[in-house]
Amino acid sequence: MKQFRFEYQNSESFAEKLSDFQKECDSANIKTKLFQIYSEVLEADVIREVCDVIEQFFPDTPYMGCSTSGNIIDCQLSGNITVVCTVFELPTTQFRIFQYDLSKEPVEKITERIVEETEENPWVKAIEMFFTIPEGSTTRFCDGLKNVREDIQIFGGVACSDDITSDDSCVFSKGAGFSEHSILILFYGGEAFHVDSINVTGWKPLGRKFHVTKSDGSILQELDGIPAYDVYRKYLNIKNDENFFYNTLEFPLFYEHNDTTILRTPVASNADGSITMTSDIDIGSVVRISYGDPGTIVESIKADSQKISDFGPDLLHIFSCAARRTFWTSKEPTYEIGPFKEISPSSGFFSHGEFLRTNGNLNQHNVTLVIAAMREGEKKASAEAKGSPAADSLSKVPLVSRLATFISVTSLELEEMNRKLEFANEKLKMAAIIDGLTGLYNRKEIQSRIEQALLEVGQEKFSLVMLDIDNFKQVNDTYGHQEGDSVIVGLANILQNERTERRRNVSSGRWGGEEFMMLLQGTEASSAAYIADLIRQCFANTDFPAVRPQTVSLGVTQAKEDDTLDTLCTRVDMALYKAKKSGKNRVVVI
Numbered sequence: 001m002k003q004f005r006f007e008y009q010n011s012e013s014f015a016e017k018l019s020d021f022q023k024e025c026d027s028a029n030i031k032t033k034l035f036q037i038y039s040e041v042l043e044a045d046v047i048r049e050v051c052d053v054i055e056q057f058f059p060d061t062p063y064m065g066c067s068t069s070g071n072i073i074d075c076q077l078s079g080n081i082t083v084v085c086t087v088f089e090l091p092t093t094q095f096r097i098f099q100y101d102l103s104k105e106p107v108e109k110i111t112e113r114i115v116e117e118t119e120e121n122p123w124v125k126a127i128e129m130f131f132t133i134p135e136g137s138t139t140r141f142c143d144g145l146k147n148v149r150e151d152i153q154i155f156g157g158v159a160c161s162d163d164i165t166s167d168d169s170c171v172f173s174k175g176a177g178f179s180e181h182s183i184l185i186l187f188y189g190g191e192a193f194h195v196d197s198i199n200v201t202g203w204k205p206l207g208r209k210f211h212v213t214k215s216d217g218s219i220l221q222e223l224d225g226i227p228a229y230d231v232y233r234k235y236l237n238i239k240n241d242e243n244f245f246y247n248t249l250e251f252p253l254f255y256e257h258n259d260t261t262i263l264r265t266p267v268a269s270n271a272d273g274s275i276t277m278t279s280d281i282d283i284g285s286v287v288r289i290s291y292g293d294p295g296t297i298v299e300s301i302k303a304d305s306q307k308i309s310d311f312g313p314d315l316l317h318i319f320s321c322a323a324r325r326t327f328w329t330s331k332e333p334t335y336e337i338g339p340f341k342e343i344s345p346s347s348g349f350f351s352h353g354e355f356l357r358t359n360g361n362l363n364q365h366n367v368t369l370v371i372a373a374m375r376e377g378e379k380k381a382s383a384e385a386k387g388s389p390a391a392d393s394l395s396k397v398p399l400v401s402r403l404a405t406f407i408s409v410t411s412l413e414l415e416e417m418n419r420k421l422e423f424a425n426e427k428l429k430m431a432a433i434i435d436g437l438t439g440l441y442n443r444k445e446i447q448s449r450i451e452q453a454l455l456e457v458g459q460e461k462f463s464l465v466m467l468d469i470d471n472f473k474q475v476n477d478t479y480g481h482q483e484g485d486s487v488i489v490g491l492a493n494i495l496q497n498e499r500t501e502r503r504r505n506v507s508s509g510r511w512g513g514e515e516f517m518m519l520l521q522g523t524e525a526s527s528a529a530y531i532a533d534l535i536r537q538c539f540a541n542t543d544f545p546a547v548r549p550q551t552v553s554l555g556v557t558q559a560k561e562d563d564t565l566d567t568l569c570t571r572v573d574m575a576l577y578k579a580k581k582s583g584k585n586r587v588v589v590i
Helices: 011-028 044-057 107-120 139-144 228-236 244-248 294-311 322-327 335-340 399-433 443-455 472-479 481-501 525-540 565-581
Strands: 002-007 033-039 063-067 071-073 081-087 094-101 124-131 153-158 171-173 177-179 182-189 193-200 203-216 219-223 253-257 260-264 266-269 275-277 286-292 315-321 346-351 354-358 361-365 369-376 462-469 506-512 515-521 552-558 587-589
Touching: 002 011, 011 044, 011 081, 033 044, 033 071, 033 346, 044 063, 044 081, 044 177, 063 124, 063 182, 071 081, 094 107, 094 171, 107 124, 107 139, 107 182, 124 193, 124 369, 139 361, 153 193, 153 315, 153 346, 153 369, 171 182, 182 193, 193 294, 193 354, 203 253, 203 294, 203 399, 219 228, 228 244, 228 266, 228 275, 228 286, 244 266, 260 361, 294 335, 294 369, 315 322, 315 335, 315 354, 322 346, 335 369, 354 369, 443 506, 443 515, 443 565, 462 472, 462 481, 462 525, 462 565, 472 481, 481 506, 481 515, 481 525, 515 525, 525 552, 525 587, 552 565, 565 587
Parallel strands: 033 063, 124 153, 315 346, 552 587
Antiparallel strands: 002 081, 033 081, 063 171, 071 346, 094 182, 124 182, 153 354, 171 177, 193 369, 203 219, 203 286, 219 275, 253 260, 253 286, 266 275, 315 369, 354 361, 462 515, 462 552, 506 515
């Protein structure tokens, strides 16, 4: 694979360049070619002029392109309109272009068609996408491509304009023409075609975690129960005005999604305090505000550029978020991608969002650098990746970066302290309601639950089961209190299992000594008696190594609408007394 690059100034000079290039192609017998056009100019007439010149000299050669926030050639900023011609050298290499109109077809239908095309074309190894700025979330589109064959890599960028706050964008291709609301899909593949892709962020989480407590698709409504915008207002003093998008570019939300770190910038803030995002963020997600750290970015680039160098690519396609261009205002816009320059020729653009498939899931990123490396045939010798030319200048970490690290670390420490405090409070709470020996509820808690059930007895019936270990005093006198405790715990374990199996309906507690009480909600006396007899049988068959087999007596009663706590407990106690008096190891219902 080879690339030939042209900067478009006007149709006359461009025609001269293509005329010379046509002669080169004819003399070298170059047949398989693809033109890709990157344009900061969005006027349809200008773009059509470029395409008309290409058609004049290469009428059978496909072309495609999109609007950008800046064009990249060999890791440097290029002209306003840049045309790249990729020449495929091996006869086995194939490519196909598809353009889908989002105004005419639902996203689900488009993704279904893309999946079908990959199934019908087993040679496909990579999908490159140019996407006009969508009106809503891209989540449905990403989810719709989950069924694309696992070995196919997917990458691309969202078209935009030189005004990153604008929604203006376009894509265009041979045959389908100019569009402000379409998706361009380019299939690459073939027997000897190879591709690898990476994404780089370098942004670090800043400060505390927030939980998404309310959202509706791509509308992020609440974080920790407060309007999402209030987080940006409180912690960054960003106003809810027309500059909100621009002011939040350096502080995207950082979270894990599909086992991948995602940066997500807000598109707009809304009057109700909600924030519009480019993709859905599910309720329950944990997010943080993040901050671009120059040192981390440089180190990430250094490591990942070596990975790309080891791949030995013929060429690179680069999709860098326009926000990253803004971030490096104190340096060249392409400063950070310098290490890739010596690896292979490259082309690409500054985008409104970036796409990359990772772990089988296609994700849309923001403030991210996506690089696709491609080659035909076996790996060729490639130059070693060099570090950023100004990496040494970053050895002295800026004060703001140190402050960001300080805030992040102290926030993590505070979160850890809060976690431990919550755990300690939970233990104290449990200690107040749990019996220390058995792990069941204590008498105060089980009594409170019975009182609460009585308030609703007209709406939901319930029954009580009272249990008492038979001849327990003899166990303590004969075997000692330690063995007596093991018998109590043995019965408690049976009740605990019962409570686990019927978690919603059963509450079990230690009433005192060797007595226990069970509250069975939604249960009539006959069903409660059946459960009680199962417990009786289970306990009678429980093996206590140091103690002979034990038995338990049980009383059962169903609550009535006119019951009080005293009348109900007196009745179940009377049922238990009758079970004891009638021979023990039995169940009596009153």
